[in-house]
Amino acid sequence: MTGTLIDADWGPLAQPLHADIPDDPRPWRDNAFLCFWDPAQRLTGVMHLSASPNATGGRRARVSVRLGNSTVEVIEELGLETWNSESITFEPDSGFSVDGPGLSGSLTFTPLHALAAFAGEHSPKAFALDAEHPLHHYQRSARVSGQLTVHGRRVEVDGFGYRDRTWGFREESASVQEYYGTMWVFPELSVSAIRLLGQDGHTAAVGFVCDADGTVPVTGMSIVRDAAGLFLATRVDRAEGDPLEVSLVERYGTFWCPMGQAQQAGPTLSAYDEWGSLRTADGIEGFGLLEQGITRQLF
Template sequence: MPVFSEADDRPHRPDDDSLWQESSLFVWHDREAGVGGFWRLGQEPVVGAVNSCFGVFTHDGLRFRSNVTGAPLAPADRGEAHMGWGPHLRVLFDGGAHIAADFPDCAADLHFADFHPRFDYHAIAMPGRKLAGAAHHFEVSGRMTGRIRIGARELTIEALGYRDRSWVRRDWSTSRGTRWWPCVFGPDLTTHIIHLVHDGRILKVGYVWRDGETIAIVDSDVVVELESDALTPRAGRGVLHLANGDTLEIACDRSDAILMHVRGYTAVETIGTARMGDRVGLSNLEVSSNAGGGSALPLCTLGSNATDGLSRRPA
């Protein structure tokens, strides 16, 4: 099975396509500490732009969010072993991934350690096929550790986490719906499902990492409970049919959610607890519902954070 090298974690040379982008995504949740977070950084070096959505929350309602799209990409935002956005956010790929965040109301010093090799996502989930917008792509479960400050509160975390790296042409205007759902239960068990509405069809792929083995998901059913904003998930459940004949049932709830808006694409990153049988872990249910192909920002949300800066979740 193809595996990406440590060098592929570092920034890549773009081609001359204005839609070429390179992204790095992290999500984490420490149930015991009562804190979770998300960061997706996308850089578009051909057009000199950056997209970043960073969010942190506590279980008792404290929130921080920063979302920019199409912001200027500074020369210092890309280096031999790092990517970032201005003075606020940076990830250093030094054999692992070291994240630094620096805002007046939120700061973080975090390290991500992988649970397994950087498998070629397509070789696992959809052998013989390629998904547009993800030609160079790997996803890895792991553990996020370090410290976070949100407002005046400082927290030490040891969280389950998941990350995603890609570098390829991406056209954000083509997606009409997404259900991207990684769940991490520990070093021995991760599930990943994606349902994508694209080019008039629905693509369903995914994989399971279990006891040192990767198993393709050949079919799946995902149901999402949405709030009345028609945007924010409250819970989700799925049935996964594996290539080896096994069937798994999985469910998740919401601890909090962060709204991401990038180049007209709006999605809600719903972070909470995943359950599968007697296993409990991290869930990040990303949902975008855009059947009509709109690109405007939502006017209101219920349950997801669309406010930049420090805020508190409504009771």
Template sequence: MAGQRFTERDDRFHFAEMGDDWWATETAWFSFHHPERRLGGWLYTMARPNIGTVAGGAWVWDDSAHLPWEALYSANYSALPLPCGQDLDDCRLPTGVAIRVLEAGRCYAIGYADPERLAIDLVFDGVMPPEPLTAAGSTFGSAHHFDQFGRVTGTIALQGETIAIDCIGMRDRTWGRRPEDRPRRAAYVTGAAGPGHGFLAVTTARPDDDRVAYGFLRRDGRTVSLAAGERTVERDPVDGWVTRITLTARDAEGRTLSATGVPVSRIIINRHTFIDVNSLIRWELDGAVAWGEDQDMWPVHHWAQQARARRRR
């Protein structure tokens, strides 16, 4: 919410503050990538303390497959028991995800363990303070939500091969009410050319383009909220996914953002009542090469309707 500042307390669960609402939810998400291999990855945790469950897991993909059951790795648990006696600042969850705070609000050891299939040993080192949600009109509504770019380093061991990771990735941290039937069409778009040069744009759908509802421009090491902007996409005529993105925006100080992106790989993740067509994107960002993601989010019934219409053409 506007005006919030991330504190050491926010690295831990907020169970007491969220009351007894069935839909009270905490999430922690970290992304990483290896551009030369067209490889992207996520670690995702979604806890619901009032019903005692934790969901999420890990995904790793490249350009060899886009379906989660054909991707390099996909584990998306829906309801495992939330362990007692662990907090989010130092936990090893039954989903396989491990998180340990090394420096509050900035540096995190993140891991994953699935014997003989996937082991992740990474450090996320923030290159900016966590940026608070500044627009209740975005897909995140009025939830407590923070986004942060960081340098991600370490290794993943995937099916017997060790792969070194060194990239600028994104994490987000949320807590609040999150019903499973809430999603509407939206996109979560990131790109970074380096620790001091990048952007986040969260958009809502309109008939001809997507309007930027929330985000920021990071340039010369300064992070300023976006005031306006548009995401325009070209789509594959058969499969419907994004093949090219143009993002234009300006921030609250009048600085302009111009980025054109092309997906190099993607994975489709089914997240209860919506799907996330998540693409690893190579950007041309203000004359520099940048890397990031485009999370193209659709209610399942809306995606299905569009797919049936394409097949009838």
């Protein structure tokens, strides 16, 4: 275990927006991703922001929520040097609020398990455009509370979630062939792990199993899918301890995860989040999302 201790400070996840324009024509992005769930309410959702000082077609703010069988999304453009859109306000040290068509309310996130810092040898290189300038990438599990009103139905949220923050040179359609990644929370641990296939053909599994005392690096991953390619089970190998084997109990639905330009002619990354209740081989219950992405090649 590393020596990371749990506290109320989000650390790099709460850094202010990086708005300096880099002296480089390649897309530079500062992205924030917050996902949340309350299975007792049959509620899942995500807030996803993509800010950029030099990639205007990819700046957007999005909040997507599913409550039972009802789904609502608020998707808006972002201006320069801001994470806030007309209806969505992001507070990096706490959470977000939204007041849009069919969806309003606010959620507060507090740290749960240790911070997963994807740096150095753990940097997701397939997402970066330049090996000499690796992405800054961080994830951390959370307790989530607040209230949301979805199509007139108000719910008090008392659940869990994840925060994700990435900044640097980034254009997934140019660098990634395929990937899948987990944001899973169990009572005593959370799993932040990604397996990637880069456009140059290299594969890598990076990430961490996190608990209240620190993190253990992930050394390998494998996945089992159903006939439609959706997630059924995975095995996560870690540097310390036995492999973690996790199976899907119930799928709660999916959301698309747009990352690139508003319109693209050419190879385009297509990604989505699968939500579900989970169970380990030891019978421990959990919940979270598994994201899968693949670059569509025909155009």
